Amino acid sequence: MSTLAKKRIIIWSIVGIALIAGAICAVLLNLPPSPTTYATSSGTKVIFKTTKDKFMKYEGEGQWKEIFVKGVNLGATVPGHFPGEFPITEEDYLRWFKQIDDMGANVIRVYTVHNPVFYKSLVKYNRDKGDDPLYFIQGIWSPEEALIEQKDAYRSEIVSQFEQGIDKAVKAVYGELDTPVVPGASGGKYTANAAPYLMAWHVGTEWDPEMVDNTNKLHAEVEPYQGSYFRATEKASPFESWLARLLDHTAAAEQKFGWEHPMTFTNWVTTDVLEHPGEPLFEEDLVSVDATHVQPAAWEAGYFAAYHVYPYYPDFFHLDQTLQTIPDGKGGFNTYKAYLKELKAYYKDIPIIVTEYGVPSSLGVSHIGPGGRNQGGHDEKEQGEINVSLTQDIYDEGYAGAILFMWQDEWFKKTWNTMRFEIPVDRRAYWLNVLTNEKLFGLVSMGPGKEDQIVIDGKLDDWDALPEGEAVQFDKPAQGIEQMKVTHDEAYVYVGLRLSEEFDPQHSKIVLGTDTQPGGDQPVKEMPGLTLSDGLEDLVVLGRDEESQVLAAPSYDFHRRLYGEYGYWMLPDQKAEEKSAFQPWKLALSLTMTPPDTRSAHPFKDVTVGTLTRGTSDRQSAEFNSLTSWQYSGKEVELRIPWMLLGFADPSSLQVIDYGKLNKDRTFSTVKTQGITFVPRIIQQETAGGRSTSKAASSNETIDLGTQPKYSWKPWETVNYTEHLKSSYYAMQKIYHSLSDDRP
Secondary structure, three states, X not given: OOHHHHHHHHHHHHHHHHHHHHHXXXXXXXXXXXXXXXXXXXXXXXXXXXXXXXXXXXXXXXXXXXXXXXXXXXXXXXXXXXXXXXXXXHHXXXXXXXXXXXXXXXXXXXXXXXXXXXXXXXXXXXXXXOOOOOEEEEEEOOOHHHHHHHOOOOOHHHXXXXXXXXXXXXXXXXXXXXXXXXXXXXXXXXXXXXXXXXXXXXXXXXXXXXXXXXXXXXXXXXXXXXXXXXXXOOOOOHHHHHHHHXXXXXXXXXXXXXXXXXXXXXXXXXXXXXXXXXOOOHHHHOOOOOHHXXXXXXXXXXXXXXXXXXXXXXXXXXXXXXXXXXXXOOOOEOHHHHHHHHHHHHOOOOOEEEEEOOOOXXXXXXXXXXXXXXXXXXXXXXXXXXXXXXXXXXXXXXXOXXXXXXXXXXXXXXXXXXXXXXXXXXXXXXXXXOOOHHHHOOOEEEEEOOOOOOOOOOOOHHHHHOOOOOOEEEEEEEOOEEEEEEEEOOOEEEEEEEEOOOOOOOOEEEEEEEEOXXXXXXXXXXXXXXXXXXXXXXXXXXXOOOOOEEEEOOOOOHHHHHHOOOOOOOOOOOOOHHHOOOEEOEEEEEOOEOOOOOOXXXXXXXXXXXXXXXXXXXXXXXXXXXXXXXXXXXXXXXXXXXXXXXXXEEHHHOEEEOOOOOOOOOOOOXXXXXXXXXXXXXXXXXXXXXXXXXXXXXXXXXXOHHHOOEEOOOOOOOOOEEEEEOHHHHHXXXXXXXOOOEOO
């Protein structure tokens, strides 16, 4: 054999050894270290189990300890994407796992099967965690749309789809799944066995009460389900029996892998086991789904009840006087804690965990809760304070755990009182509407792209650092304004002003008229002495704190058009002044409720959301306020205006709500705008008798809108976003660390 041939053999041998070693390493990296487990009578492995109303963890040597489950729900997406796209990377997961762990949480809950990278990343993260890993609860998504549409859980295609989802989830957790990647679903090759870090199975989603009720009626003759691992009791309804079947299917699928984990199904207040005489809507108290009507038959890991419980929904939290039993120390009642007490009293023999709760840090509000625990209208600090108080309530009432909703902000979400204005619906993920509270529940702020570039603090020096072309400059756009700069990102339109003299809101105010399409109204009262060639859609007013806000033209006002005489007829007739004056920007909180359609009568309620808060968006400042809209300093003024307050239905495609009549289904139509025309003015204020009035800068001034500053931009298909831990994260970190994993 020649020397060259020998060298080739040696080289190929080294390469072969390296490949084999690499393959072995890859396998080892996907295999978690052996955890301390308990062997059941059937030989399966168990780490967690339930005993009476306690959630227990195995400590080894036959010892179990009661734990308090404390965690956070984790979504499946990031800005610019919808959940079915599963864009989260290993880098994202590992960063988040560390932050969640540092927060003091012991579990993450996911709602559905994520891509293989989630399980691989969790195994990788926990490799060096020893006996203190970060666990997860695996959710199994139900065929939600089909259930609501068909209103019959027993339909064969629904059962088949659900059981296939269960099988997929179990195989994914155990690293034994290879499924094609298809749009709208997770997929790929799952090789990481994450079972040692699984805390429990969480089956299904919030149940539609009409579907549950109809299922019970259609299948009233169904015998209680009796499975090998789970069964329905004699008191079980047909729907509860259906749930027992699903849990049994999940247990059978897991049993094949030699493990048992505690099980639960998703439930919420709407289908709870209590009666709510103060709830006005029949549907919110129509039917119960009772976790005690399902029991383990041969599942030593056990079973628990899981509820989503928020302090503001349904309405009985602020209407039902039977819950006004626990003073909140502020002159009102803690109806949330009273509800928790009643629910726990019912579930006295099995553990109960609140697997969703919390409030969002959003400008928009959609429901009212007692004691200010509203669904929205909170800055990040207030969000943290309320979330901490809710957590303490859950702990104090003897619950087995609390899993906060949620980890990251989710741009794709919608809510009832803004969804009609977000058009088209398939572009919600491309911009951040801060009026939609559902988007901003996170402990992690997923902010717009310029959040770190432009800090709202009344100083314009950071504008000069923007890349060329990012901002448009207009010189001397109006008397007293030397310069106006405008830019935008996924959440706001930003305006920076340099004035001729120092701004004093006690004696003057800045008014920015905005025009996006033909039509609108003349700002006769708000900009006296000024006549425009066309009307305006909105006015941005900066002055004293109580008067700084966005006002809607009376003919353009979404709120009036939807709930007034041309929509739902829930608002009183307009007064003469309201027909000409620009109106506060409002959102509905609750609709008119009248018997016999509801149990009791309640008036229409709304809230002003166009108020512009003066402060700073500097996260390093002690004065930081996440809801900051504007600030001034000397001759400089800067502000950021939420897109929807300027009439935008989708800024990413330049769509604005038009002036057309509502469609038959009371929906709006849109028109594509060419941009925003600004009419900036400084208006002097006169004070007489304690009241201030606007003084015309000059009389009978006529302005052609075509000569005014116009800001335009190109549509976008991709987004930039920032990521920051909110102050609410640190508030939760403090309470989670104060609540020991071990129950005393």
